[in-house]
Amino acid sequence: MGFNVNEKGYYGEFGGAFIPEMLYPNVEELRKNYLDIMSQEDFKKEFQQLLKDYVGRPSPLYFAKRLSEKYNTKVYLKREDLNHTGAHKVNNTIGQILMAKRLGKNRIIAETGAGQHGVATATVCALMGIECIVYMGEIDIARQAPNVARMKMLGAKVIPATSGSKTLKDATNEAIRDWINNPVETHYIIGSVVGPHPYPDMVARFQSVISEEMKWQLMEQEGTENPNHVIACVGGGSNAAGAFYHYLDNENVNLIAVEAAGKGIDTGESAATSVLGHEGIIHGSRTLLMQTDDGQITEPYSISAGLDYPGVGPLHAHLYKSGRAEFHSITDDEAMSAGMILSKLEGIIPAIETAHALAVLEKREFQENEIVVVNLSGRGDKDLNTYINYFKL
Numbered sequence: 001m002g003f004n005v006n007e008k009g010y011y012g013e014f015g016g017a018f019i020p021e022m023l024y025p026n027v028e029e030l031r032k033n034y035l036d037i038m039s040q041e042d043f044k045k046e047f048q049q050l051l052k053d054y055v056g057r058p059s060p061l062y063f064a065k066r067l068s069e070k071y072n073t074k075v076y077l078k079r080e081d082l083n084h085t086g087a088h089k090v091n092n093t094i095g096q097i098l099m100a101k102r103l104g105k106n107r108i109i110a111e112t113g114a115g116q117h118g119v120a121t122a123t124v125c126a127l128m129g130i131e132c133i134v135y136m137g138e139i140d141i142a143r144q145a146p147n148v149a150r151m152k153m154l155g156a157k158v159i160p161a162t163s164g165s166k167t168l169k170d171a172t173n174e175a176i177r178d179w180i181n182n183p184v185e186t187h188y189i190i191g192s193v194v195g196p197h198p199y200p201d202m203v204a205r206f207q208s209v210i211s212e213e214m215k216w217q218l219m220e221q222e223g224t225e226n227p228n229h230v231i232a233c234v235g236g237g238s239n240a241a242g243a244f245y246h247y248l249d250n251e252n253v254n255l256i257a258v259e260a261a262g263k264g265i266d267t268g269e270s271a272a273t274s275v276l277g278h279e280g281i282i283h284g285s286r287t288l289l290m291q292t293d294d295g296q297i298t299e300p301y302s303i304s305a306g307l308d309y310p311g312v313g314p315l316h317a318h319l320y321k322s323g324r325a326e327f328h329s330i331t332d333d334e335a336m337s338a339g340m341i342l343s344k345l346e347g348i349i350p351a352i353e354t355a356h357a358l359a360v361l362e363k364r365e366f367q368e369n370e371i372v373v374v375n376l377s378g379r380g381d382k383d384l385n386t387y388i389n390y391f392k393l
């Protein structure tokens with residue numbers, strides 16, 4: 001069984017491009033050109049140079065000694081939290097801004113929920129001197145004031161989405177509407193391995209630098225390219241896709257995907273899409289998503305804003321359905337506790353999204369001689385208020 005996208009844009013039965021006809025030319029232009037552009041030498045050179053000098057890559061693969069002692073296994077942390085802007089998202093936005101330039105686009109649009117992808121997009125637009133418009137739900141704008149301020153400082157225009165639940169899904173609808181109205185000059189930077197083909201594949205390729213580095217870093221430190229397990233949290237699925245990418249076809253490497261159980265998967269307040277979801281179409285792609293019996297998308301919940309997406313990328317739906325990856329759901333409480341453990345034992349305060357991945361170390365046994373890599377997707381600065389309120393610090 002293959003785990004990469006096929007020619008039609010499918011991972012098994014998931015993926016595809018279910019889009020309104022008026023969006024077809026935009027998506028088709030990208031589909032026809034993305035692989036070609038990514039394989040050009042000058043593109044690769046510029047991408048790698050920016051990842052090195054601007055993002056700060058390679059990100060270290062850090063052997064976490066005290067965490068390893070606690071869990072009686074060999075734990076390595078892939079330090080995406082040390083990237084410029086504090087998470088893995090910038091790997092993708094750098095790639096897409098270079099793609100947009102090659103396609104001759106001079107205007108960027110993006111959607112954002114918690115604001116992290118909006119900030120990563122505004123950052124690369126500032127870097128390139130390109131106009132940037134970010135759609136964001138009105139409620140999210142109120143909840144995420146620091147990220148709105150960051151985007152403004154970076155020169156982006158933040159437009160409130162005032163329809164529906166006034167959150168991420170409505171912001172996405174506004175962004176799509178904008179793209180339909182501005183097909184020639186505008187590129188839409190999607191923030192995860194979601195959306196119509198070719199987005200999931202393109203974003204996974206940009207993020208695949210994570211596992212590419214892991215291979216030679218493990219070779220240096222352990223004398224093998226392959227860990228026994230790779231653990232990553234899953235919102236839309238981009239940091240996990242990057243951490244899994246070069247191991248997808250190597251079944252000796254166990255892939256562990258971690259979703260947010262929120263208050264518990266049976267409480268109606270969670271974002272454990274794979275376990276609770278059913279097949280359906282969201283944002284142009286056939287995948288697993290949380291929906292009512294009559295197909296209404298249900299509002300997800302997680303204490304971490306980056307994980308409360310009602311769907312999951314088609315690659316992950318396929319990894320779940322095929323059994324290639326092991327899926328876990330972690331509650332708010334379990335994640336918060338894991339975030340505290342990492343802070344105390346290693347001096348690293350993780351993003352709450354990332355803390356979900358770390359919580360698996362507490363829940364599941366690993367052998368003493370096994371190599372376990374946790375993808376540390378982001379740092380916890382942005383979550384300090386949530387930590388303060390939760391732990392009454």
Ligand SMILES: *Cc1c(COP(=O)(O)O)cnc(C)c1O
Pocket residue numbers: 087088089116191192193233234235236237238239240306307351353354377378379
């Ligand atoms: C956005 C975000 C996530 C979730 O997005 P994915 O596409 O699933 O990676 C996870 N961790 C951090 C730190 C994030 O900012």
